[in-house]
Amino acid sequence: MTPVQEPVIPEGDSQVSTASVRKAIERSREIEEQIDIDPSRFRVLTGDRPTGKLHLGHYFGTLKGRVELQNRGVDTWILVADYQVITDRDGVGPIRERVLGLLADYLAAGIDPERSTIFAHSAVPALNQLMIPFLSLVTESELHRNPTVKAELQATGGRAMTGLLLTYPVHQAADILFCKANLVPVGQDQLPHIELTRQIASRFDRRYGRDAEGKPVFRRPDALLSKAPAILGTDGTKMSKSRGNTIELAMTADETAKILKKAKTDSDRVITFDPVTRPEVSNLLLLASMASGEEPEVIAERIGDGGGGVLKKTVTDAINDHLAPLRARRTELEKDPAYLLSVLEAGVAKANEEADRTLLQAREAMGMVY
Template identity: 55%
Template sequence: MTLTTSLESVRRNPGQHRVLTGDRPTGPLHLGHYFGTLQNRVHLQDLGVELLLVVADYQVLTDRDVAASPVEHAENLVLDYLAAGIEPARATVFTHSAVPALNQLMLPFLSLVSVAELDRNPTVKDEIAHAGRATVSGLMFTYPVHQAADILFCKADLVPVGQDQVPHLETARLIARRFNERYGPVFPEPAALLSASPLLRGTDGGKMSKSRGNAIPLGADEDHTARLVRAATTDADRRITYDPQHRPGVAGLLQLAALCQDRTPESVADQIGDGGASALKRLVTDAVNEYFRPIRARRRELAADRAHLRQILRDGNARANATAEATLGEVRRAMGTVPAAA
């Protein structure tokens, strides 16, 4: 398998692929998640690609002392997935903590990488920089190996990433290659499924992020959305232009409206012209609320039945456990830790 592939190549043979992706349950998903990943996951599902979504509750502990409200956040992730269009009958949604065999794969996988290789891994460097700590836990340091276990336990051949995240996948590819060379062929080398989704800016002009407090939650109501957009950073120039380098706040709002209206940011800017920031924010508010109205209505409907969300996780965990136990069995046989006939 090559290092990267595109959505166009997947469309030709969707049933031959298995995709693994997911999120850490640290709070509600936002519009950046929707346009950056959720929308594409639903598209892959609808194409007929086998889709697995991991609710990475163990990975929350990589940069936090405790995982706050893990069960509630996990259920809310499922809620966001369903509202966006993920269908449990066609996608497996599961949690790290409920799949012991997946996590057990970390032990043999750790033997296949060196400390030096982990130390220079871009995923580790990014997480350490984001955490802002002088020292990190062993779990954070081995974060790429846990990611490799997520990907390889189900033998996923594709992992959706942006171009800048391609190097993060190399540890999983390296582990698969080394395991196969040492013990025999068990794992595919997963490829990066390149996404053309743009980085969505938050209300302060920076990357939209839960931790930066600049996000518009997927489940926000229309009044909350309006307040967040009104408070967004812009500038004093009344002529609205799309200039991401020099006017990041304005550019972010233009991009958001364009995504919601299936237009270019430049065309939105031309429409507003000399209307200034107030006209821009009104347009963005209307565009976001119009686009997400059916998704949010569906989310409110689903939120009334938390038992249904828990059942989806139970079902997904059962499927993931069966897959993980089968893969762990293959690994044990390949390594010779159980009789070949077992």
């Protein structure tokens, strides 16, 4: 079992305390052991906003982990968060193209629609209806304190916040709770979202009551902290589609080589793995390591004084070799949009069944079935 990373001490006004991070790490370790014993105890909810093409950060940070959970026997639900695209945007862009691209990435990476449920939340009305009672369980100040909401507000440059952006954490809670998910893979910065979701589930139980069998309507989800190390973009800053410093899964081998040739390194020809003093070089070694399965220190020692040129070629070869089967499968899937849509349709049907059942339970608990 791969160990979870040690906690990073929060800085500034982060709501994620050191104690909370340590507790989440310990709980994640316990869950990993429980999955090995009985994966049927867990249902995972995870997903992505279809705002652009997925890149290596998504692949190593989340996609591989989802495939591993699925293959370990965990009931895996993957959300195409299309409504969340408009939380902070004037339009959705080429949404259909992006949704199909997400589906192709998922399936090419190893997500099996026979074992995992892929759905779009705009196509699940009962899921979104749960937001109404959930909104009655949170205060405006709690929403304003949410780190994601605070960060997005600061990034707007004075632009008025939309109501959907303000209630974004509640929408996330509905995504998790409607399908009775009890496990959500996240990074440390997302822990406040999981905590708010747990609070909403508990407050619903206290305020409105339980189902016909006397059980809580909603399960309290746990966070499963990501085991993947943080990956920088090719320019040495945070990997982001908006910064153009990513390597997309859909790129060709030649396009990947061209981007990595421009990757930032440093002037020291001797290659060493030292994330603190040589973050750019170490990031490239980390990419080669994740793609090849070889330790970054071993790769660095083999390159020796070969300099940045040999390093970049090593990374390029490792990534292209690793992604070759995925890219070949993705090319096939892109040629069959009808199949991609059929996968989504089947997932949406299953999600609607679950959402309708959960909404009925919630309405019964609230005394609103007439």
